[in-house]
Amino acid sequence: MxxxxxxxxxxxxxxxxxxxxxxxxxxxxxxxxxxxxxxxxxxxxxxxxxxxxxxxxxxxxxENLNYSADALNKLFGKYFAAAGRDAAPYHRKPEMIANVIYANRMGNGDTASGEGYKFRGRGPIQLTGKANYHAFATDFFEDPETVMNDPDLVTDDxxxxxxxxxxxxxxxxxxxxxxxxxxxxxxxxxxxxxxxxxxxxxxxxxxxxxxxx
Structure with a gap:
């Protein structure tokens, strides 16, 4: 075509x-x-x-996750409430933020798994979540683990x-x-x-x- x-x-x-x-x-x-x-x-x-x-x-x-505590409460308050956490300690801490707001959804594990940050939004349209990364990687690579082990490929290549x-x-x-x-x-x-x-x-x-x- x-x-x-x-x-x-x-x-x-x-x-x-x-x-x-x-x-x-x-x-x-x-x-x-x-x-x-x-x-x-x-x-x-x-x-x-x-x-x-x-x-x-x-x-x-x-994805830019460098949010202030006020922005976190406005944009992602429900996720912090569900996790029983106050947003203040997460002020301007992208990795910690991602691990809360993306926990237990889109195929990710809990907050402690670190998968929220590992599989944060990347690429021109912000592919997000372990399940989406795996489905995409299965379609694009012979071995999906190529991306699952190194999701930064979606940013760098x-x-x-x-x-x-x-x-x-x-x-x-x-x-x-x-x-x-x-x-x-x-x-x-x-x-x-x-x-x-x-x-x-x-x-x-x-x-x-x-x-x-």
Missing amino acids: SFEFDFTEQKLAKILTRNKNVHEWYEAMVVQLPQFEVTTAKRVAAFVAQCAHESADFTTLQ VPTSLYSALWFWNKNKLNKYADASDIKGMTKVINGGYIGLEDRIKHYNHAIEILEA
Whole structure:
């Protein structure tokens, strides 16, 4: 399967203006996007726009968990309450934060397991949780333990990082939202809410204008 429009590195560079490594991402996209039928201008624009929002133009590939105690109470209060913990001692302590807010869900063990931090959000679309890492790794690698033992591959290796986002995209059937230009709907699936919706729409409008030119 090939692209249904003229997808060039120059166009991608105009979209990802903060990325100094566009060539490597473009080379990976040319190979991988068609594998998931992300071949129309709408689908590519939607995928790139959502990833650009989540990762600052594919440059920040690891979740920022450096929250203040006040932010923790506002954003993750229910997880601290469920764990019977006060947020104050977790102020600006990313590893401890992840091990509380991601404990006992998404395939992770309890707080003491350390799996919340080990399998924190990585990649352009923030793959999160042991179960998701294992499912993705099973699809991408002959030996899933390659990623399970070294999840930083999702941050450090461009093809692995891109595939993690496309795996998530495909798993959640986001092409259908792209076909309908339903940025709000796909944002709900990706984010669980509508955080950053205005910026995501802005990214999409910018991307589709360039890709359709």
